[in-house]
Amino acid sequence: MDLSVSCGGEKENFAIILGLIAMQLLYGSFSVFMSRVLSTGLNPQFVVIFGSLLTAIILSPVAFFLEKGKRPSKLSPRLLIQFFCISVGGVTAFQSLLLLGIHKTSPAIASAMPNLSPSLVFLIAWFIGLEVVDLRSGRSWAKIVGTLVCLGGAMALAFLRGPSISHWLTSQAPDDDMFIGCMYLLVAVFALSCVTILQAATLMHYPAPLSLCAITYWMGSVFTAALHVVQERGFDLGWSQLSPAALFGAALVGGFVNGTSFSFQAWSIKKKGPVMVSAFHPISTIWSAILSFLLLGHSLRLGSIIGMVLVFIGLYLVLWGKNKDRYALPLPLEANNEGDLLEKQERIKPLLG
Template identity: 60%
Template sequence: MSFLTSCIDGVEDFLIICGLVLTQLVYGSFSVFMGKLLAMGLDPLFIVITGSLVTAILLSPFAFFMERGKRPSKLSLRLLIQFFFIAVGGVTVFQVLLLVGIKKTSPAIASAMPNLAPGLIFVIAGFLGLEKVDLKCRYSWAKIMGTLICLGGAVGMSFLQHGAPATGLAGDDGLVGCMYLLTAVFVLSCVMILQAATLIHYPAHLSLVAITSLMGSIFTAVFQLVKEHKLDVGDSNLTPIYLLGLAMAGGLVNGVCFSIQTWSVKKRGPVMVSLFSPVGTVCSAVLSALILGDSLRLGSICGMALIFVGLYFVLWAKKKEGYSLPEDDETFLLESQQQVKPLLS
């Protein structure tokens, strides 16, 4: 029985790692694509509204049928507040700040900024008890050292590959764009930790993504109406059919990536998920070299090696100690089994 359990855990770990790597690969490629669209005049708010709405529409059928027994019958005030902050922070604020940051800097700089998230999330999650940190335990020290190595490799690679005086940073506009990106990273870190806390009492990750995406789309539309007194596409000359295709593609990408990340947060915690952010930078650099002909510098290759060494340390430590939810999770699961009416039915 223990052998079977070990095999199941191994398969789950493999799927989580593959999913997170794929997510970062998609994000790295998509940021370049978004940069070109924003340069064509599309309004970042319009992209967030349509993309989030399509995400909610695409995920709702799967959430309804696949998570009937996982959703609690009643939504407490605490869950409603958590939904609100995940929607506003993770959908509206984060995506708008990220897109504006890409527009003011460059996709390369935007893909490098999330590398600052693992260290920040590790500290916050450890302080809140969502991540095991015991300075007397060698596994905790392995996670700390792995996070620092991964972070150092990612930051070093970003500067060595793209260069400190990158053209995207030229002028005050570039500095403002970096501030947008840094704020987006901070918001993302808080949202990922909040997701982990929410999934303790609402263990239905697809439903969580669908509901918060819909709420975020509505909040963003209201914000644009208040700010601009209309729902504006921007100055782009793209045809309505092309815009519809972009919305569908963006919604599909966000839906799949958000679902994988939220499921991984539920299974292995926010620190584990955030540590894969540097993989996006690696994928972006490799794709640029293969497709665009950009050169890979020796320092960048060393940074990549450090990233994967750091990831190995953290994955090894988390495998040894396991990831456990707070103690009240078991009590909640026992209570939730007695609830029969699902939220979305």
């Protein structure tokens, strides 16, 4: 019996690791794909609107059947306001700015910037009193130093240039576009970090993450469409420059990537915790850099490489500190396995601890 349980656990661990690697490769490929599509003149809001709509369609039936007993029967005004803020921040603002950042910089830089999110979440949570920091603790100093290193890496991405690592390639964003694109990405990651904190607070009263995601994607697609109509005084999303098949493909790929990746990531976090899932994020940056080099002729400058390395170092310092936070909690003796242990620790730890 013990042997069969152990084999089952090893198979599950192997499946999670392979799935997380595949998910990051998918994200990196999607960044390169979107960079190519946006270069044809397609409005980024098209991808946000229809990609979010398809994501909601994919997630809604899954959430309906898997979270039947978890959703509250009534929605309070407070929850509705939280849904609105998550939709605007996590869909309309984050995705639109991320796509603008991809278009202005490169897929590699655009996929590196979101690695700042754990550091910014820690910084914001510490500022508003949701994160406990003990300056006598090594794990707290790891998170502080990691946050500073991450921010330094972001500044290096935005300001440092240096020589190109491949002089025979000429496809390189102008310096002005690179700076503006990095600013788009920084604001996008800040919005994502704020939404992450708000999601954590919302899930305490609405413990159905898949349903929350489906609802906010529905709302986000509507809000983004309304914002576009107000901004442009019409609904021209640049589709006159692409064939219907290409437009449908762009929306379908966006919806598929978002829907499947979110579902698998949510399951992986439940099984192994957020630290392990976050540790795989740099894979997408490396993969997108390789693909954009081979397929789009993009080249990285030395400053960008230094910035990415600093972001990765800072990310792993923060993750190490957060992982130590989890193991520093008192262990519930009644936990029967690692999944139960993680679930019970989630109940007793601070909101973002």
